[in-house]
Amino acid sequence: MRASSFFPALLVTVAAAKAVAINLSPRQLSKRQTTEVCTDLTISSNNGDRKVVLVIDSSGSMLDYDPDDLRLAAARSLNDFLISNGEAGGERKADQVAVVGFDSSSYTVFPPGDPGNPAADEAISGIIADGGTYIASGVYEAIDHINAMPGDTKDRSAIVVFTDGSDSDTAELVSAINEATGLGIRVSFGYLDSGSSQPDEVLLALRQSKGVYATIAFAAGSQNFVNYVLLNGLTYQDNPQGAGDRLLAGLATTQFIDGSGTVALKYNAAQGERVNFTIVSFTGDRLNVEAKMGSQTLYASTRATSSRQFFDITAPGSGQLDVFVTSPDSPTD
Missing domain, CATH: 2.60.120 (Jelly Rolls)
Structure with a gap:
């Protein structure tokens, strides 16, 4: 007990x-x-006006757990869902996106900008696997980018993490997630190692963030994780209640x-x-x-x-x- x-x-x-x-x-x-991949899914709206950071694991173990770079394909898919400057108009407002990689430390591959910029997808595709696993550094760098983006942060911001490993410092990762939650940022994790899971403290912090946590157990799960994030609501304003009762x-x-x-x-x-x-x-x-x-x-x-x-x-x-x-x-x- x-x-x-x-x-x-x-x-x-x-x-x-x-x-x-x-x-x-x-x-x-x-x-x-x-x-x-589930294709019979719908969301209520996609009107943009979000601040989003994609945080992608580039540790050496990704060579074993994601040799086909499915996490990169899923990250590009999520970026493509966002409203670009060219797509904005009427009720649809442009989103902002940044892309952060991490191994033993975090680094930015695409600074805050237009999700429709081809350089965003190119930056995602250029992430290679090498080094350790310091997830908290990626989350903290994502928070810094969101705070630097114009406009309010609360309820219209999201951090989506693709990783395969437990952080080298669980307490620091929990603190990073909790800091994001306190700012009104919804945090979601897609986990690519079906043989283990994140510590309970991390799962609880993600639950309190009202983001989603899912282990990507099969190839199609990478795209379905993106579907799950969107069904749940990328940000609070997209879906305040979430959709944690859905299975994909x-x-x-x-x-x-x-x-x-x-x-x-x-x-x-x-x-x-x-x-x-x-x-x-x-x-x-x-x-x-x-x-x-x-x-x-x-x-x-x-x-x-x-x-x-x-x-x-x-x-x-x-x-x-x-x-x-x-x-x-x-x-x-």
Whole structure:
């Protein structure tokens, strides 16, 4: 059990919090065999007026975890989503973007400017893998760039980090994320090592930022991470509430169960689509899992367990597939 002081923000009336990793990975799909990237997603609006910094890991380990530079392709995709000076007009206002790389220290490859400038994508493409992993330096440099950009920072700013490793100084990374959150900057992490995860303190800081944290478990997950960030809302003004209950193919997301509550997640399935789920308890507490489409139960745990739970589902129809996770180990007071 975790002491209540470990996650005070989550434990208003309870004594423990549970961290649950949900890994969604469709395989052998009869409806989406050519790609796992979700294409049936929409966002409410894209009117720009944002201050955004893309922070990209260039440590040497990226040669192993991202040999095809998928993180760079995803970063270019996110940059292309932004409103350029040439696209601005009417209700659409131009965004501002900067690109920061980091290994043993941070460095700027594209200073604050127009996302439509070809030099932005060229700078992203030019990032090479070499050195250590000092994520906090990249986040702090991103904050400096956002503060230097014209206009208000609060609620219209975002930092999006692509990395594969834990920071050399976890406490400093948490401080950097918290500083950004205090300024009204939403911070999101795309994590490219499916074999491990960020420390709990980092996950909590990202949750408080209302950004997203997801492990990119499969090739298509890199683009779906971008989709996830946009669904959640790149900034507070894009979507103040976020969309943390959505599951996308190729991503593993982390959730928290507080008290005797239930984590409810949803995935938009196509009829006949086969979906594989893996449920992991980071804290070693027992979990119950149920998957339903409408009133039809497609999977239910035979008993609560702390062991990894893996199950296949074939969607009986098109629509929302719901996954519910509870823990009998959560205190009820």
